[in-house]
Amino acid sequence: xxxxxxxxxxxxxxxxxxxxxxxxxxxxxxxxxxxxxxxxxxxxxxxxxxxxxxxxxxxxxxxxxxxxxxxxxxxxxxxxxxxxxxxxxxxxxxxxxxxxxxxxxxxxxxxxxxxxxxxxxxxxxxxxxxxxxxxxxxxxxxxxxxxxxxxxxxxxxxxxxxxxxxxxxxxxxxxxxxxxxxxxxxxxxxxxxxxxxxxxxxxxxxxxxxxxxxxxxxxxxxxxxxxxxxxxxxxxxxxxxxxxxxxxxxxxxxxxxxxxxxxxxxxxxxxxxxxxxxxxxxxxxxxxxxxxxxxxxxxxxxxxxxxxxxxxxxxxxxxxxxxxxxxxxxxxxxxxxxxxx
Numbered sequence: 001x002x003x004x005x006x007x008x009x010x011x012x013x014x015x016x017x018x019x020x021x022x023x024x025x026x027x028x029x030x031x032x033x034x035x036x037x038x039x040x041x042x043x044x045x046x047x048x049x050x051x052x053x054x055x056x057x058x059x060x061x062x063x064x065x066x067x068x069x070x071x072x073x074x075x076x077x078x079x080x081x082x083x084x085x086x087x088x089x090x091x092x093x094x095x096x097x098x099x100x101x102x103x104x105x106x107x108x109x110x111x112x113x114x115x116x117x118x119x120x121x122x123x124x125x126x127x128x129x130x131x132x133x134x135x136x137x138x139x140x141x142x143x144x145x146x147x148x149x150x151x152x153x154x155x156x157x158x159x160x161x162x163x164x165x166x167x168x169x170x171x172x173x174x175x176x177x178x179x180x181x182x183x184x185x186x187x188x189x190x191x192x193x194x195x196x197x198x199x200x201x202x203x204x205x206x207x208x209x210x211x212x213x214x215x216x217x218x219x220x221x222x223x224x225x226x227x228x229x230x231x232x233x234x235x236x237x238x239x240x241x242x243x244x245x246x247x248x249x250x251x252x253x254x255x256x257x258x259x260x261x262x263x264x265x266x267x268x269x270x271x272x273x274x275x276x277x278x279x280x281x282x283x284x285x286x287x288x289x290x291x292x293x294x295x296x297x298x299x300x301x302x303x304x305x306x307x308x309x310x311x312x313x314x315x316x317x318x319x320x321x322x323x324x325x326x327x328x329x330x331x332x333x334x335x336x337x338x339x340x341x
Contacts, residue, residue, distance in 0.1 A: 002055035007248065008191030010167075011199070014056030016043030018078045023251050026078045028053060029201055030060050031186075034166035036068035039092075040184060040201045041250055045081030053082060067092045071162060071169075073203025074181040075100040075107075075149065079250060084150030095154035095162065097173065100180030103219065104149050110220060118220035119308070126311050127285025127335040132304070156182050168198075174205045174239060176232025177212045181205055183239055196245030200258065205232075206239055206247055208255040211268055215312030216319070229320040233269060236262050273326075276317055283330045283337035290314040 003015035003025075010032035015025040029040035037057070043049045054064050067090040072080050075096065083094045096104070120136040156162065158173035168187040175181055184201040204212045214232050240262035247261070248254050255261070272293075279292050290310045291299050302310060318338050321327035330337045 002052055002059045004056050004059045007199075007246075007254065009188065009199075011186070011248070012060045013248070014053060014060070016049050016052050016056070016082075017046075018044045019046050019048065021078070023078070025052075025251070027248070027250050027252075028056070029248060030057065030062070031164065031167060031169070033068060033164045036066045037062050038069040038071060038164055038167075039067055039086065040071050041073055041079040041203070042070055042082035042086050044078045045085070050082055050085060053086075064089045066090065069154075069164070070094045071156065071184060072096040072100070072152065073183070073201065073205075073250060074178040075103050076178065076204070077149070079203065080104070080149050083152075087150060093154050094150055094152045095156050096152035097156045097158070097171075097180030097182050099175070100178055101152050101155065103179070104151060106219065106221060108148055108151065114220055118218075122218075123287075123308065123311065125335050126315060127287035127337075128311065129287070132307065135304070158182070172200075172235075172239065172242070174203075174232075174235035176214055176228055176235055177204045179217050179226070179228075179231075181235075185242060185244065190245040194245035194256065196256070196258075197243050199246045199248055200239065200242060200244040202239070202247050202249045204250055205235065206258060206261060206265075207249045208247075208252050208261065210251065211265060213309060213313060214316050215309060216315050218312070225319070227319055227323050229269065229316045230323060233266060236265055273317060273321060276314075276321065277326060277340045280321075280327055280338055280340040283333065283339045285333075285335050285337050286311055286315045286318060287335075289318065289338070 005013045012030045013027045016028050017025045026043045028043050031038045043053055057064055067086055069092050070083050070086055086092055087094055116136045120133050123133050156171045158171050162169045170185045170187055172183040172185055174183045181203055183205050186199045188198055214229050217226050217228055240259040244258050246254055246256055247258050327338050327340050330339055
């Protein structure tokens with residue numbers, strides 16, 4: 001039985017499962033327009049997920065064939081995975097911010113071997129032990145999920161209204177979780193007349209109980225030194241100033257008081273940076289820092305793939321501290337260690 005929810009005012013959501021993932025599901029939003037439903041995200045590319053999406057659309061009184069367009073908050077496979085199948089079934093357009101569309105384009109052109117070599121080199125430079133890096137060097141036949149995602153055919157332009165006939169949906173660029181993450185502001189009165197400015201489809205940018213992963217933007221062909229955590233904190237404040245009456249996130253459940261949630265997240269990251277400075281009284285590599293950081297379980301219990309993600313998060317926080325002049329690399333260290341200033 002498809003799990004759907006009517007949010008009122010021509011907006012419903014469908015729970016699309018994410019296989020083998022503690023998040024459980026992605027909330028795919030179905031927005032009525034004068035030309036048929038438009039989806040905000042599509043869910044993971046998996047047969048069970050596709051079945052849930054199609055059943056959910058039927059429960060909403062429509063079908064995948066009637067979908068007019070797909071708006072993608074960001075390129076991750078639990079959001080963009082089924083976009084190609086939806087487009088094939090319906091002829092719908094697929095829209096994404098240019099920065100994430102560029103990642104999709106490169107992902108389609110990058111052979112898995114190149115990606116594994118890049119990850120191995122990055123982890124070695126971060127101080128990962130050989131037993132963690134070795135599996136990335138092993139010959140393999142399997143492919144990574146999300147390496148052949150659908151190329152979008154429309155660009156989401158920040159600050160502009162999307163072409164949804166009969167609706168006012170404005171794109172808000174919110175980089176951090178990915179370089180091209182967007183939130184979508186439905187600039188219409190809340191159906192229950194809650195105080196505030198419309199509703200916000202927040203993707204992974206603003207979630208009621210989860211702090212989204214902020215790691216380094218991964219790209220084998222781009223050596224630009226970015227500051228994802230700085231991007232995230234800036235775009236958090238931008239969303240807080242919108243003051244939507246309700247937030248419709250891609251995971252968990254809808255909620256109010258966006259400015260309050262933004263404040264909690266800003267405080268969380270400030271406390272985390274302060275905690276890392278205390279750890280950096282002695283020089284540490286990104287891997288050593290990740291081992292000592294607080295996670296939702298002890299480091300020995302964190303599975304392989306999650307350790308890689310944790311190290312990327314440690315690096316994003318380190319990069320922020322370096323940019324703020326509060327930490328610096330130790331000259332001549334190999335792999336590079338960092339120390340508080």
